[in-house]
Amino acid sequence: MSLLEVEGLHVAYGDLEVVKGISFKVEQGEIVTVLGSNGAGKTTTLRSLAGLLPAAAGQIVYDGQRIGGLPAHAIANMGLALVPEGRQLFPEHTVLENLELGGYRLLRAGARAEFDREVGKVFELFPRIKERLHQPAGLLSGGEQQMVAIGRALVSKPRLLLLDEPSLGLAPILVRSIFDAFVALRQQGITTLLVEQMAWIGLEVCDRAYVLESGVIVTSGTKAEVTSNARVVEAYLGKV
Amino acid sequence: MRRLGRGLPWLLLLLASLAPLLVEGTYFRYLGIIVFIYGIVAVGLNVLAGYAGQFSLGHAALMAMGAYSTAILSKALAPLPFFAATGLHIWLGIVLGTCVAAAFGALLAFPALRVRGPYLAMVTIAFGWVIFKILQEWVSVTGGDLGLASIPKAQIGPWELSTREYYYVVLAFFALSLVLQRRIVESPFGMRLRAMKHSEIGIASVGINVYRLKVTVFIVSAAFAGFGGALFAHQQNYVSPDNFQFFSSVFFLLAILFGGAGTLSGPVIGAAVLTLLPEFLHDFDKYRLIVYGSFILLTLYFLPNGVMGMFRRPQGRATPKIDAEPAQDASRDMAASRGASLELRAISRTFGGVAAVREASFKIEAGAVHALIGPNGAGKTTIINLITGFYRASSGEILLDGAPLNVSSMDGAARLGIARTFQTIKLFGEMTVLEHVLVGVSSSSRAGFWSALLSGGRGGPKQDGDIATARELIRCVGLGGYEEVPASTLAYGHRRLLEIARALAVKPRVLLLDEPAAGLVAEEIAALGAVIRRLKNTGMTIVLVEHHMDLVIKVSDRITVVDHGTVIAEGSPADVQRDARVVAAYLGPSHVAA
Numbered sequence: 128m129s130l131l132e133v134e135g136l137h138v139a140y141g142d143l144e145v146v147k148g149i150s151f152k153v154e155q156g157e158i159v160t161v162l163g164s165n166g167a168g169k170t171t172t173l174r175s176l177a178g179l180l181p182a183a184a185g186q187i188v189y190d191g192q193r194i195g196g197l198p199a200h201a202i203a204n205m206g207l208a209l210v211p212e213g214r215q216l217f218p219e220h221t222v223l224e225n226l227e228l229g230g231y232r233l234l235r236a237g238a239r240a241e242f243d244r245e246v247g248k249v250f251e252l253f254p255r256i257k258e259r260l261h262q263p264a265g266l267l268s269g270g271e272q273q274m275v276a277i278g279r280a281l282v283s284k285p286r287l288l289l290l291d292e293p294s295l296g297l298a299p300i301l302v303r304s305i306f307d308a309f310v311a312l313r314q315q316g317i318t319t320l321l322v323e324q325m326a327w328i329g330l331e332v333c334d335r336a337y338v339l340e341s342g343v344i345v346t347s348g349t350k351a352e353v354t355s356n357a358r359v360v361e362a363y364l365g366k367v
Numbered sequence: 368m369r370r371l372g373r374g375l376p377w378l379l380l381l382l383a384s385l386a387p388l389l390v391e392g393t394y395f396r397y398l399g400i401i402v403f404i405y406g407i408v409a410v411g412l413n414v415l416a417g418y419a420g421q422f423s424l425g426h427a428a429l430m431a432m433g434a435y436s437t438a439i440l441s442k443a444l445a446p447l448p449f450f451a452a453t454g455l456h457i458w459l460g461i462v463l464g465t466c467v468a469a470a471f472g473a474l475l476a477f478p479a480l481r482v483r484g485p486y487l488a489m490v491t492i493a494f495g496w497v498i499f500k501i502l503q504e505w506v507s508v509t510g511g512d513l514g515l516a517s518i519p520k521a522q523i524g525p526w527e528l529s530t531r532e533y534y535y536v537v538l539a540f541f542a543l544s545l546v547l548q549r550r551i552v553e554s555p556f557g558m559r560l561r562a563m564k565h566s567e568i569g570i571a572s573v574g575i576n577v578y579r580l581k582v583t584v585f586i587v588s589a590a591f592a593g594f595g596g597a598l599f600a601h602q603q604n605y606v607s608p609d610n611f612q613f614f615s616s617v618f619f620l621l622a623i624l625f626g627g628a629g630t631l632s633g634p635v636i637g638a639a640v641l642t643l644l645p646e647f648l649h650d651f652d653k654y655r656l657i658v659y660g661s662f663i664l665l666t667l668y669f670l671p672n673g674v675m676g677m678f679r680r681p682q683g684r685a686t687p688k689i690d691a692e693p694a695q696d697a698s699r700d701m702a703a704s705r706g707a708s709l710e711l712r713a714i715s716r717t718f719g720g721v722a723a724v725r726e727a728s729f730k731i732e733a734g735a736v737h738a739l740i741g742p743n744g745a746g747k748t749t750i751i752n753l754i755t756g757f758y759r760a761s762s763g764e765i766l767l768d769g770a771p772l773n774v775s776s777m778d779g780a781a782r783l784g785i786a787r788t789f790q791t792i793k794l795f796g797e798m799t800v801l802e803h804v805l806v807g808v809s810s811s812s813r814a815g816f817w818s819a820l821l822s823g824g825r826g827g828p829k830q831d832g833d834i835a836t837a838r839e840l841i842r843c844v845g846l847g848g849y850e851e852v853p854a855s856t857l858a859y860g861h862r863r864l865l866e867i868a869r870a871l872a873v874k875p876r877v878l879l880l881d882e883p884a885a886g887l888v889a890e891e892i893a894a895l896g897a898v899i900r901r902l903k904n905t906g907m908t909i910v911l912v913e914h915h916m917d918l919v920i921k922v923s924d925r926i927t928v929v930d931h932g933t934v935i936a937e938g939s940p941a942d943v944q945r946d947a948r949v950v951a952a953y954l955g956p957s958h959v960a961a
Binding site: 296362 | 860
């Protein structure tokens with residue numbers, strides 16, 4: 128059974144339908160990348176999976192349970208963590224406090240040691256965060272804030288990680304290292320659904336990919352299949 | 368539905384004008400007058416709170432300034448035969464009351480320059496309280512708790528107005544204030560107010576002085592309150608501090624929230640319902656206020672945007688038709704003049720002991736595309752903030768075209784032709800794409816409050832020209848077709864393009880772009896590259912902070928690399944790509960130039 132199965136998902140803002148009946152699967156331990164231009168409905172899809180937007184129709188089954196219609200916090204508690212577009216940190220709280228909010232579930236259960244271990248892993252990934260641990264998150268540079276946002280999701284020990292444009296604002300050298308980290312996370316059993324505008328790297332790390340256009344899936348397949356699709360190459364990979 | 372929303376208030380006004388013919392009794396006319404007066408005050412508060420987002424709980428005190436001013440003046444002048452014959456003392460008093468309140472509005476604006484939201488509301492409560500106490504204690508002028516009695520009735524010429532006649536006079540003033548409100552809101556001035564509500568930094572970036580805008584809107588709002596207060600004094604013929612208690616201020620805010628804050632006819636509905644409702648609840652006797660409160664509570668629970676908020680256009684992302692070809696000549700009249708050069712000389716900026724920028728020096732040639740790259744936290748955005756006056760440098764100097772650049776605010780920099788976009792997007796909420804750019808285009812015309820009042824809201828050759836310019840800029844960045852779409856529903860990458868269009872609206876000589884390609888896919892990045900080249904061809908100087916190296920390499924004439932706040936390399940794209948330090952600190956091994 129797939130970890131995530133989406134059937135005929137429709138999402139609308141008011142009268143306007145943005146996601147028009149898409150179906151896809153994410154298997155346990157996979158990295159699946161969703162490509163598409165601005166306005167295609169990628170972010171809308173992720174927000175709907177995380178329970179931030181109601182689905183107009185369709186079914187979302189996560190780990191054998193229908194999660195469509197559940198509130199966002201219930202979905203997060205089931206191990207589905209979203210790294211939202213544009214960071215959405217708590218700017219007046221310190222970096223550590225932001226991470227603690229991400230680890231809310233662990234800390235509430237009294238698992239401080241486990242939380243510290245997770246934070247340690249985040250430091251390995253982003254040493255820069257460690258230097259800034261006690262500064263208000265709002266004073267960090269844009270790229271540093273992005274690191275904290277990813278870290279905040281990771282310390283919740285998610286089973287399914289939803290990443291909305293994780294490379295946004297990161298220097299090229301860091302883009303490489305976070306995507307290496309995603310591959311490492313896969314080895315730890317974390318499943319990832321990735322929306323990424325830097326298509327070349329999004330494709331490089333994935334097992335399978337979907338291409339979304341105007342709210343419908345126009346192409347899908349394994350990494351090799353999608354990478355060899357001429358139209359995808361032209362629109363999303365640029366001249367290589 | 369929307370048409371109904373538009374027509375409803377005028378229908379109510381028409382009904383109100385016929386009411387005295389249908390309903391007998393002075394009491395109902397009196398109630399009507401109160402509704403209109405409260406409506407006028409609510410219109411003023413609506414402009415301030417509903418449109419500009421500055422919440423005041425001190426409007427009863429401003430109303431008191433109007434009421435007491437006209438009371439004192441008209442009482443003093445009434446015995447003189449000239450005034451008794453002409454009735455001018457009444458109207459002079461009303462004008463004085465309006466002006467005095469406006470002056471106090473300017474006073475009230477000062478806290479608003481520092482605090483906002485609930486804090487501002489708190490400060491205005493304190494203001495109202497001080498005024499209330501002064502009215503109580505300054506007995507020789509205000510009559511203390513007893514107030515001022517036998518204020519002359521309104522008169523036109525030698526004729527004193529009956530309640531019925533005064534009803535029509537006040538109704539006319541109310542209608543006039545609604546027309547004024549529409550003119551203000553639909554003018555460039557009103558557009559700035561709505562923009563300010565969402566992002567003060569955003570409007571400063573197009574060269575608008577936020578301080579002045581806030582002071583002006585407080586004055587305008589206070590003038591409405593004072594005018595309403597003055598009309599009130601001549602209706603009651605008696606004023607006392609009790610008329611202007613804290614609860615009255617709450618009442619006005621409640622009225623606009625109930626009717627729909629930020630809608631043209633919200634104040635009409637709010638003032639009418641909240642004033643008249645208690646009259647219909649007499650049967651409930653002692654439970655009257657409970658029913659009144661519950662009614663308001665339930666209405667706002669089910670209609671959180673107020674009654675008229677329900678008629679507002681539904682928020683939705685339109686499915687626009689994108690123009691395949693961006694207009695080639697769109698950039699034609701974009702650059703006001705040739706681009707300017709910039710030079711940073713040993714510029715530093717520290718934040719509480721941490722040096723974000725350390726002795727950075729480099730020169731940006733006029734008309735060049737100059738990229739600024741470097742690892743995260745290197746200080747790139749801080750440099751942009753220093754150039755645009757958002758931060759003051761701790762030491763060092765910046766030269767614009769060889770002359771020291773001395774700006775301490777972003778709006779000052781924008782007026783010198785330095786425009787920017789933001790890494791963390793600063794747009795104006797649900798305002799449309801076209802309105803965003805218009806705020807920028809009209810900022811240079813200095814169209815202030817008076818021209819809004821005189822020339823009327825829409826139309827006019829000037830504004831038509833502005834709209835045409837704005838449309839061209841929107842097409843130029845590749846958002847053609849999205850003009851009427853609320854910016855809040857744009858996809859992330861498109862919001863960045865909109866910021867560019869808004870920055871172009873001020874006709875910059877230097878344009879600073881902070882990560883414009885973030886969130887764009889390859890095809891869109893290529894289009895952005897074309898836009899940047901087109902802008903360069905107009906002669907504009909462009910400073911580009913960006914992580915997409917393919918774009919940087921393609922469009923830049925020169926690249927400066929910063930790390931830890933200092934310049935570590937500089938040169939042509941090819942030089943920089945080969946620089947070992949740059950590869951180690953920033954690019955990583957996969958980006959080495961062939």
